[in-house]
Amino acid sequence: MSACPLYGSIIKPPSSSTTLSLLLRKPPLSCNFPTLILRNRNSIFALHSYDAVSTQNAIRFDVQDSTATDSAEVVVEPAEAPPSDSVVADAKPQEKLTKLRKKKVLFQEDDDTIDNRFKLRNGREVFEEKAYLVGVERKGDNEDVFGIEESLRELEQLADTAGLMVVGSTYQKLTSPNPRTYIGSGKVSEIKSAIHALDVETVIFDDELSPGQLRNLEKVFGGDVRVCDRTALILDIFNQRAATHEASLQVSLAQMEYQLPRLTKMWTHLERQSGGKVKGMGEKQIEVDKRILRNQIGALKKELESVRKHRQQYRNRRFSVPVPVVALVGYTNAGKSTLLNQLTGADVFAEDKLFATLDPTTRRVQLKNGKEFLLTDTVGFIQKLPTQLVAAFRATLEEISESSLLVHVVDISHPLAEQQINAVDKVLLELDVSSIPRLMVWNKVDKASDPQKIRLEAENRDDVVCISALTGDGLPEFCNAVQEKLKDSMVWVEALVPFENGDLLSTIHQVGMVEKTEHTEQGTYIKAHVPLRFARLLTPMRQMCVSQS
């Protein structure tokens, strides 16, 4: 069995001599099913997380053991056994344990303080860790349009969404981040003082840290402080929020790909033992761990592929009824789900948190004039979106690439609305969807400081509609604009539909834009804009029409 390279620390002491109630802080990149091995002078015993009460960011193990003492050492292993060619497979249990990183159980807080820090969020118990945020403002960097303070504010929102309690933040102006520690040595000392003064448990960096930076910072801050970056935090939020099998697979894949280059960390103590040289057991173990992880990544990709095939079949079935599909895209928290709920009476989870939605939801929008279209809600975007996530969510985002129209929902009341628009455009560019027509929607007009000014500005531009998804203001105009835009993506047909194809005629009315119908002896003569896929169906009737004229 191989050790999990990233793990939590014990944050709650045994509460009585007979019941050992341990809270294992779950790291952002923890294994899904860790085994906890508790070892003291007298005994070694293993627990599996499925025996445990799982909270969003902590796992509670309740065990009956009167021999447990506060000097117990704790290690965490993944539950699954490695492939049989693993070099550690034959090692004796005792030896294996010595290879694992050990941690002293530290009991610093009493039960009451700890219990107060459990908060109920969305019906789940979350342990509020104390977090400290750190950013770097690059001197003369015009690309960093968000500005460091705004970027840190967004990071705070992300931390809050993940269930952390932000107790402080700091940033430093640098030409470029320090390759060893991301920030300069003076700043490192300042953060170390803040860690002690504020009892900080997690330090979060606003940019993705290299594996080396992560390792060095963990070393200077000390073993009990968890160091993570924006990417790990976003991955953690996605992990917490993944509700479907497909979303879970996608997040696990992204997490493992993030983890792969960072695997060295676990074995640094072995490297030290071998006199600082990276040869020997530690190195072999890294290779084994990397191979195991690569195998798991391969298996996950295969499983995702089969899930995708199912989804494709479902989508093909949906396309057999040629209702145009409109995809809602936009920055996280812009109001996409609220808009879908308002228009369709759907019950998609919408809240003032980042990444409320992970899975695409599609609902039918029926208009008063009898027309209809399908509206798809998608995962929100964010600046500095981890590339692993974009890649892993490509399947989900296929919903976007196969739609007839993209509706870009913008929170126009946000002070950085323009920067958010640019961040979304950047992701859309990566997704290669430039050929799909777009409609821009300025949402939350009710919340803007000067709604009238916003409305006037929108009127001067022909590609923007102002709405309030919350109050329903502007929704009829939105539906009209969607229809007009859809018309642009349709093709013009003139066809003679025989009377026996009455169903077809009503579908044309449903999905297309009918300009004229005329009953003739041979059937109904129709002039309309219809979706391209549908136009193909009508080809024989179009020829009939030509031969008639």
Ligand SMILES: Nc1nc2c(ncn2[C@@H]2O[C@H](COP(=O)(O)OP(=O)(O)OP(=O)(O)O)[C@@H](O)[C@H]2O)c(=O)[nH]1
């Ligand atoms: N005042 C106001 N609040 C709104 C409006 N539309 C949405 N909201 C609020 O904004 C927050 C985010 O809304 P969601 O619909 O969850 O946003 P989303 O774009 O789906 O977010 P993600 O799923 O995270 O990408 C919620 O608290 C909504 O109530 C609006 O028109 N006006």
Ligand SMILES: [Mg+2]
């Ligand atoms: Mg949403």
